[in-house]
Every structure is written in C-alpha cells, then in structure tokens.
Amino acid sequence: MVGLGKRRKRGEREKKERRGEKKEGRRKRREEKERREKREERKKRGEGKRRRGERGEKKEKRGEREERRKRREEKEGIKKRREKKERRREGEKENIQT
Known part of the structure; x- marks a missing residue:
C-alpha cells in the first residue's frame, strides 16, 4: 500500500500537469489570435502571399x-x-x- 505522502505528491504532480495543460491551451489560443490579427492586418494593407492585387x-x-x-x-x-x-x-x- 502506498503511503499517504506518496499519494499526496502524486496528486499534486497531476494537478501541476493539468495546470500546465491549461496554460498550454491558453498559449495556443493566444498565438492563434495573434496570427489571425496579423493576417487581418496584412489583408487591410493589401499585402498577403500575393502582393499588389495579383x-x-x-x-x-x-x-x-x-x-x-x-x-x-x-x-x-x-x-x-x-x-x-x-x-x-x-x-x-x-x-x-x-
């Protein structure tokens, strides 16, 4: 049988991992939002993969x-x-x- 201390450590580790996953998800959303904003900005300026209305x-x-x-x-x-x-x-x- 696992001692109480081990169980608590394992729980905290899992909690930290979950928190990390949440942060990871937040980071991905933020990066995607930034990418979208940059794309829209380029579109407004009229430059994209194809320049000057090609x-x-x-x-x-x-x-x-x-x-x-x-x-x-x-x-x-x-x-x-x-x-x-x-x-x-x-x-x-x-x-x-x-």
Whole structure:
C-alpha cells in the first residue's frame, strides 16, 4: 500500500500537469489570435502571399480567358455549321449527278 505522502505528491504532480495543460491551451489560443490579427492586418494593407492585387489580376485574366474561349467556341461552332451545310450540299450534288 502506498503511503499517504506518496499519494499526496502524486496528486499534486497531476494537478501541476493539468495546470500546465491549461496554460498550454491558453498559449495556443493566444498565438492563434495573434496570427489571425496579423493576417487581418496584412489583408487591410493589401499585402498577403500575393502582393499588389495579383489575385485580382488573375481573376480578371481568368475572366478574359473564358470570354476568349467562348468567342472561339462560337466561331468554331459557326464554322462547323457552315462545313456541315457544305457537306450536305455536296452530298445533294452527288445524288443529283448519279
């Protein structure tokens, strides 16, 4: 059987460990809060991983790219329609000739 003194020491040690864990949790929360504040501050100043609105420029470029692609597809669609009509006409000509 463990003596009373040992039990008390063990209890105090566990209590100290728990207190340490609490402090650890507090520290983590504080660090996370600081990180969040810094991130927001950078956002306000307009600097982040991408400087001077590069992200916005990328979005604009993506939009322009999509518009160009749509126009190209429309043109190709028109060309394809024209080609189909020409093939149909050629087929009709061949049918008439035979």
